[in-house]
Amino acid sequence: MEPSLAPEPPAAPSPAASPAHKRLTHWSPEVFAAIEWRRFEAVVEQLFAQAGFETRAQSHGADGGVDVWLHSRHAGGAPVGVVQCKHWQDKAVPVSAMREFFGVMASHGLKRGTYATTSRFTVDALTFARANGINAQDGDGLLALIAARTPEQQAALLATAFDGEYWRPTCPSCGVKMAGRTSRKTGERFWGCIHYPRCKTTLPMTKAAASGLTA
Numbered sequence: 001m002e003p004s005l006a007p008e009p010p011a012a013p014s015p016a017a018s019p020a021h022k023r024l025t026h027w028s029p030e031v032f033a034a035i036e037w038r039r040f041e042a043v044v045e046q047l048f049a050q051a052g053f054e055t056r057a058q059s060h061g062a063d064g065g066v067d068v069w070l071h072s073r074h075a076g077g078a079p080v081g082v083v084q085c086k087h088w089q090d091k092a093v094p095v096s097a098m099r100e101f102f103g104v105m106a107s108h109g110l111k112r113g114t115y116a117t118t119s120r121f122t123v124d125a126l127t128f129a130r131a132n133g134i135n136a137q138d139g140d141g142l143l144a145l146i147a148a149r150t151p152e153q154q155a156a157l158l159a160t161a162f163d164g165e166y167w168r169p170t171c172p173s174c175g176v177k178m179a180g181r182t183s184r185k186t187g188e189r190f191w192g193c194i195h196y197p198r199c200k201t202t203l204p205m206t207k208a209a210a211s212g213l214t215a
Contacts, residue, residue, distance in 0.1 A: 023162045027146050027154060032118035032139055035161050037087035038170040041067050042160050044085050044116045047145060050153050053081075065104035070112070081112035088119040089206075093136075095124035102132050116142060167209065173201045180205065 024031050032040065045055045045068045054071040056079075068083035084101050086093055098115060105113045114135040115121075121129070121136050129136040137145070146154055168177050171193040178191040178201075189210040193199040 023166075024158075027143060027158060029139055029143065031158070031161055032087070032142075033089060035087075035166045036169040037085075037172075039161050039163065039166045040087040040118060041085045042163070043157055044068060044083060044142070046157055046160050047142075047149075048083065048114075050149060050157075065101060079108070079110065081114065082108065082110055083114045083116060086115075086117040086119065088117055091119055093117050093119065093121045093125050095122060095128050098125045098128045098132075098134060098136070102128070102134060105134075118142075169203050171195070171199065171201050172203075174199050178203065180210075 024034065035043075041057060045057050048068065048070055049055050052073060054073050056069040056071065057067060065084060066082045067085045069079045070081035070083065071077075072080050082105060084104075086097070093115065098121075101113060101115055105111070111133055112135075113133070114137060115129065116137045118139045120138045126136055128134070146157055149157065165177055169191050170176065171178050174193055174195050176194055179194050180189060181192040181202075182189055189205045191203040191205050193201045
């Protein structure tokens with residue numbers, strides 16, 4: 001989650017519109033492209049729950065480098081692992097991000113960690129992950145894990161992905177759905193928090209989402 005500050009007061013929010021993507025019926029890379037970051041985190045959390053972990057996620061606000069905490073169902077108390085999620089489309093996760101995640105693991109005294117992304121990892125990031133016991137799961141790897149689930153589990157994961165306004169991003173700071181806005185300076189579309197000016201968090205808007213809002 002990487003919020004930024006709006007450089008200018010936004011124009012009035014766009015009215016609610018049809019989703020930029022239709023709900024898909026089978027798992028594919030297009031599912032990750034269609035859903036927002038919070039839906040992706042929910043899918044990853046559910047994958048671990050299906051694998052037998054007790055999970056605890058933080059939906060918004062400062063997460064300290066952890067998106068999902070993993071606990072053993074057979075041993076209560078402290079977490080046994082942590083998960084970091086990055087809902088990126090074209091940008092590869094760099095080794096610097098992997099080092100930061102390893103530092104988070106170490107600060108909690110944990111040797112188990114998973115870094116999940118819809119995108120991919122740089123070669124250096126993968127090398128670091130293998131050397132330090134980090135489970136690096138890119139988009140293809142996650143789809144392979146999902147494909148290994150039962151048809152019922154796959155359907156449940158898909159329902160989680162497309163739950164609610166799956167296409168409209170959640171404000172990382174406030175945990176509310178964001179509104180489509182237009183920059184007065186550039187005319188470009190972006191997502192802005194509905195609590196502006198109290199919250200100045202913005203997120204970029206894909207061309208597909210912008211097209212859906214104006215359709």
